[in-house]
Amino acid sequence: MLFSPILVLCLVLHIGIAASADSCSGRCNSGVDSSKSCQCNSACETYGDCCTDYQSECLGGAYSCNSRCGESYNSGNPCHCNDLCSQYSNCCTDYDSQCSGGVDPGVDSCSSRCGESYNAANPCHCNDQCTQYSNCCTDYDSLCSGGGNPGETLSSLAEALWEADDNGIGGSDLVFNRQAYLSNYAARNDLSSQPLFTYVNPAKLDTGTWPTFRALLDNYIRFTGSSDTNTANEEREIENFLDEVFNTRVMDLTYDYLFNKGYFSSLSAFRSYVKDIWFTSYTRSGGVLDSSAFEHTFVGEVKNGKVSGYHNWLAFYEDELEGNVNYYGYTSDNEPNQILMQFRLDDNGSSYYKELASIIYGASPEFELAIFTVCFKENPNALSTFTMAGGITQKVQTWDYNGGYIGSAYFSV
Numbered sequence: 001m002l003f004s005p006i007l008v009l010c011l012v013l014h015i016g017i018a019a020s021a022d023s024c025s026g027r028c029n030s031g032v033d034s035s036k037s038c039q040c041n042s043a044c045e046t047y048g049d050c051c052t053d054y055q056s057e058c059l060g061g062a063y064s065c066n067s068r069c070g071e072s073y074n075s076g077n078p079c080h081c082n083d084l085c086s087q088y089s090n091c092c093t094d095y096d097s098q099c100s101g102g103v104d105p106g107v108d109s110c111s112s113r114c115g116e117s118y119n120a121a122n123p124c125h126c127n128d129q130c131t132q133y134s135n136c137c138t139d140y141d142s143l144c145s146g147g148g149n150p151g152e153t154l155s156s157l158a159e160a161l162w163e164a165d166d167n168g169i170g171g172s173d174l175v176f177n178r179q180a181y182l183s184n185y186a187a188r189n190d191l192s193s194q195p196l197f198t199y200v201n202p203a204k205l206d207t208g209t210w211p212t213f214r215a216l217l218d219n220y221i222r223f224t225g226s227s228d229t230n231t232a233n234e235e236r237e238i239e240n241f242l243d244e245v246f247n248t249r250v251m252d253l254t255y256d257y258l259f260n261k262g263y264f265s266s267l268s269a270f271r272s273y274v275k276d277i278w279f280t281s282y283t284r285s286g287g288v289l290d291s292s293a294f295e296h297t298f299v300g301e302v303k304n305g306k307v308s309g310y311h312n313w314l315a316f317y318e319d320e321l322e323g324n325v326n327y328y329g330y331t332s333d334n335e336p337n338q339i340l341m342q343f344r345l346d347d348n349g350s351s352y353y354k355e356l357a358s359i360i361y362g363a364s365p366e367f368e369l370a371i372f373t374v375c376f377k378e379n380p381n382a383l384s385t386f387t388m389a390g391g392i393t394q395k396v397q398t399w400d401y402n403g404g405y406i407g408s409a410y411f412s413v
């Protein structure tokens with residue numbers, strides 16, 4: 001889903017209705033239209049030029065499940081409309097009447113059903129004969145990848161990893177505030193007065209892989225040309241992190257996938273590979289060991305006066321807490337949990353910009369490590385396209401550095 005369910009709702013409700021100049025009817029989240037007396041995207045809140053019906057026309061949908069049943073979790077919304085919302089107690093008040101009506105949401109989806117035998121009781125089917133009989137569930141192609149078993153294709157792996165991301169943070173544990181849409185990101189205007197992250201439940205960050213991941217974040221000097229120390233303690237922190245990562249379902253699934261494809265014949269060989277491609281120090285500038293795949297991708301670097309890399313949401317959240325970064329606004333917002341945004345980083349007395357950074361908020365470090373590693377192994381220096389979170393298309397770009405290490409890896413748009 002592009003941009004937000006709010007946009008979709010507005011389109012659904014208002015298509016074909018002529019927009020009057022001073023109403024947001026049919027104009028929610030559209031760009032600035034200077035021929036109109038007032039505006040209808042989130043920047044209007046900053047500039048104080050919203051149409052009087054902006055609130056009801058454009059934001060109202062966020063509080064209702066109308067046209068949103070079964071949509072993927074998006075922490076930008078105040079309430080939710082998929083089958084997990086009952087469990088997390090964050091359904092919109094009209095969820096029951098709009099969405100479930102007592103029907104098991106599983107039977108019209110192929111989620112966890114790929115390749116199952118025909119069962120006449122189900123309204124749609126998920127094995128390779130359904131194409132022939134034209135009775136496949138609508139998500140059959142995206143989830144089952146043509147009838148294969150889960151774990152056979154990049155899409156089925158990515159779907160399974162997203163499902164199994166036990167350390168991912170969402171629901172009421174992560175409150176996100178995307179604020180202004182930047183219609184001209186080259187202008188580098190701070191149109192968002194608040195941080196991007198309003199709240200992340202600290203108890204969550206004390207569990208799973210988070211503590212060992214967070215311990216790594218202060219091991220690096222972001223400036224290229226300044227060598228990073230590699231102390232014995234930092235070496236131990238890397239091993240502790242990998243111990244935790246290799247204890248997750250995400251990494252089990254990833255190993256199974258790569259084992260079945262013949263890339264690795266033992267778990268220890270896979271772990272050595274992960275450590276090598278992510279944590280080997282290499283040089284980007286001046287011949288000193290100033291960089292690594294992990295530093296570039298997860299922590300970020302400053303090179304030639306600009307921020308480069310820096311694709312991890314938790315590193316950004318921690319920098320927000322410490323006052324090191326200032327969130328300016330977003331240029332796109334895609335499900336699941338992807339935002340392309342701009343920020344300023346203050347380091348060592350100067351300011352540096354990242355004009356467009358892509359992050360997947362809420363995802364665990366092992367989720368990103370896993371999907372980036374697989375894309376790099378199978379498809380280095382290229383854009384890998386796949387689906388995750390129930391058939392949503394996503395793309396990962398990886399770059400090789402010095403033959404064998406990751407130079408960069410990120411979710412693209």
Ligand SMILES: *[C@@H]1O[C@H](CO)[C@@H](O)[C@H](O)[C@H]1NC(C)=O
Nearest residue numbers: 221222223225226347348349
């Ligand atoms: C930090 O700033 C000081 C003072 O301007 C400068 O001497 C030093 O080289 C800077 N450090 C880095 C890593 O750029």
